Amino acid sequence: MNLLLRILRRPSACLSLAFIVVLVGVAVFAPWIARFDPMLQLPDGLTVEGAPLPPDHTYWLGTDLLGRDLFSRLIYGARTSLLIGVVANGMAVLVGTLVGLISGFARGWFGSLLMRFADLMMAFPALLLAITLAAVFRPGIWIVALVIAMVNWVQIARVIYTETLSLSAREFIVVERALGAGPMRILFSHLLPHLVPTILVWATLGISTTVLLEATLSYLGVGVQPPMPSWGNIIFESQTYFSTAPWLVMFPGLGIVLLSLSFNLLGDALRDELDPTLKEAH
Numbered sequence: 193m194n195l196l197l198r199i200l201r202r203p204s205a206c207l208s209l210a211f212i213v214v215l216v217g218v219a220v221f222a223p224w225i226a227r228f229d230p231m232l233q234l235p236d237g238l239t240v241e242g243a244p245l246p247p248d249h250t251y252w253l254g255t256d257l258l259g260r261d262l263f264s265r266l267i268y269g270a271r272t273s274l275l276i277g278v279v280a281n282g283m284a285v286l287v288g289t290l291v292g293l294i295s296g297f298a299r300g301w302f303g304s305l306l307m308r309f310a311d312l313m314m315a316f317p318a319l320l321l322a323i324t325l326a327a328v329f330r331p332g333i334w335i336v337a338l339v340i341a342m343v344n345w346v347q348i349a350r351v352i353y354t355e356t357l358s359l360s361a362r363e364f365i366v367v368e369r370a371l372g373a374g375p376m377r378i379l380f381s382h383l384l385p386h387l388v389p390t391i392l393v394w395a396t397l398g399i400s401t402t403v404l405l406e407a408t409l410s411y412l413g414v415g416v417q418p419p420m421p422s423w424g425n426i427i428f429e430s431q432t433y434f435s436t437a438p439w440l441v442m443f444p445g446l447g448i449v450l451l452s453l454s455f456n457l458l459g460d461a462l463r464d465e466l467d468p469t470l471k472e473a474h
Contacts, residue, residue: 198465205461208454215451219271226264227252231419233259244437254439256430266443269421273451276337276406276416281398283341288348289391295349296356297379307353310346318343322405326414336415340402348394355390359383389466397459400452407448423448 199205218225228234237259239245245255253262295306313321325339359365360383368378409415410424418425423444430440 195462195465199458199461202461204457208457208461211450211454212458215270216274218267219274222267222271226261226267228261228264230260230264230268230421232261234261235259237261244433244440246437247439253443254437256426256440257433257437262426262440262443265421265426266423266447269423269426269444270447270451272333272416272420272422273403273406273424273448276333276340276422277399277403279334280337280340280344280402280406281395283337284344284398284402285348285391285395287341288345288394289352289387291345292349292352292354293356293379293383293387296353297360297375297383299357299360303353307350310349310353313343313346314350316343319405319408322409323412323414326409333416333420336406336409339409340405344398344401344405348391348398351390351394352387355387356383359386389462393459393463393466396455396462400455400459403448403455404452 199209234255237245237251237255244257244259245251247254251261251263253266256262256265291306291310295303297303322339322343325342326336329335329339365378365382368382373382406415406422407424407427410422411428413425413428415424416422418429426444427441430437434441
């Protein structure tokens with residue numbers, strides 16, 4: 193509670209948290225907020241010439257090139273993007289934390305082997321690797337989340353590994369070893385609690401990365417497949433109408449930017465509050 197109050201004193205973090213809460217609420221209650229079925233081609237959703245309708249009192253954000261309500265599709269797209277962001281980042285944080293914690297504590301040949309595998313994964317460009325994996329598997333919401341997790345766990349694994357090495361050399365760990373504490377007790381009762389602030393910061397910042405990567409994959413056609421809406425494939429479907437119907441690209445693009453910025457600002461605030469070295473510097 194004290195941490196939340198300190199974060200709320202920061203205007204940027206407060207606005208970011210408010211935006212995230214509102215967007216999560218909109219995504220959760222999408223069936224009650226959306227005015228139309230996001231996949232329904234409305235009979236009056238196109239002009240006589242077959243062009244998308246601009247925003248008006250009926251279609252608040254206009255319609256897309258198939259005559260579907262853009263406001264409804266954006267709401268359901270937010271649900272898709274947030275779900276993939278949270279699930280993919282959750283898996284990445286879990287895998288990265290376990291690999292970094294175990295390799296940093298075990299050291300020796302086993303720890304080195306795990307870190308060399310992480311280095312090998314880092315050698316591949318994340319986007320190229322994600323495109324390759326997405327092309328191998330049949331694209332779908334859970335496959336996309338799995339693919340993103342597979343390319344995003346490496347960074348947190350390196351951070352956790354470095355911090356675990358530092359913590360393992362501290363006096364309280366040496367004392368625990370001398371008292372006969374087992375590896376599991378040291379790992380999960382003494383090392384892991386000290387890593388919680390780092391994990392929390394990376395879990396927040398990582399959602400921004402996963403949302404952007406999901407949007408990129410969907411835009412390239414190897415992410416969430418139509419007609420299921422996501423902000424990335426909405427932009428992909430509408431890019432040819434950018435000059436004549438800019439709202440089709442502007443609104444989902446703005447949503448991606450604001451969501452990524454909000455999680456970045458919130459993650460920065462958490463890092464500033466939880467990192468004692470930064471607090472001392474201020």
